[in-house]
Amino acid sequence: xxxxxNPNKLLQSKWTAVTPENKELHFIVTKxxxxxxxxxxxxxxxxxxxxxxxxxxxxxxKDTEQWLMGWK
Numbered sequence: 001x002x003x004x005x006n007p008n009k010l011l012q013s014k015w016t017a018v019t020p021e022n023k024e025l026h027f028i029v030t031k032x033x034x035x036x037x038x039x040x041x042x043x044x045x046x047x048x049x050x051x052x053x054x055x056x057x058x059x060x061x062k063d064t065e066q067w068l069m070g071w072k
Contacts, residue, residue, distance in 0.1 A: 002062040002063065002064060003061060003062050003063075003064055003067065003068075003069050004062075005058070005061055005062055007032070007039075007040035007043075007058050008032075008040060010029045010032060010040065010043055010058060010061070011029055011030075011031075011032055012028060012029060012030075013028070013029045013069070014026065014027070014028055014069075014070050014071050015027045015028075015029070015045065015061060015067050015068065015069065015070075015071075016067070016068040016069075016070065016071055016072040017066070017067065018064075018065060018066055018067065018068060019066070022047075022050075022052075023049055024047035024049055024050065024052065025048075025049070026047070026048040026049070026071045027045040027046060027047055027048065028045070028046050028048060029043045029044065029045060029046075030044045030045070030046045030053065031043060031044035032058075033055065040058055041057070041058070042055055042056060042057050042058055043055070043056060043058045043061075
């Protein structure tokens, strides 16, 4: 199964990690990374608990075995 996502609406969206690492469960998308054609290619996810930031391919958020939409 996959989350249906509009990459242009990802900014400030909330996500829950299915298998949290380092107690990092809840995340907010803080930045969208675009290519020269303004297509979203990646995003920065910030962990709510400690403000650690990770750049990931936004397509990974479609995988419901890794990510759930919203804070669960």
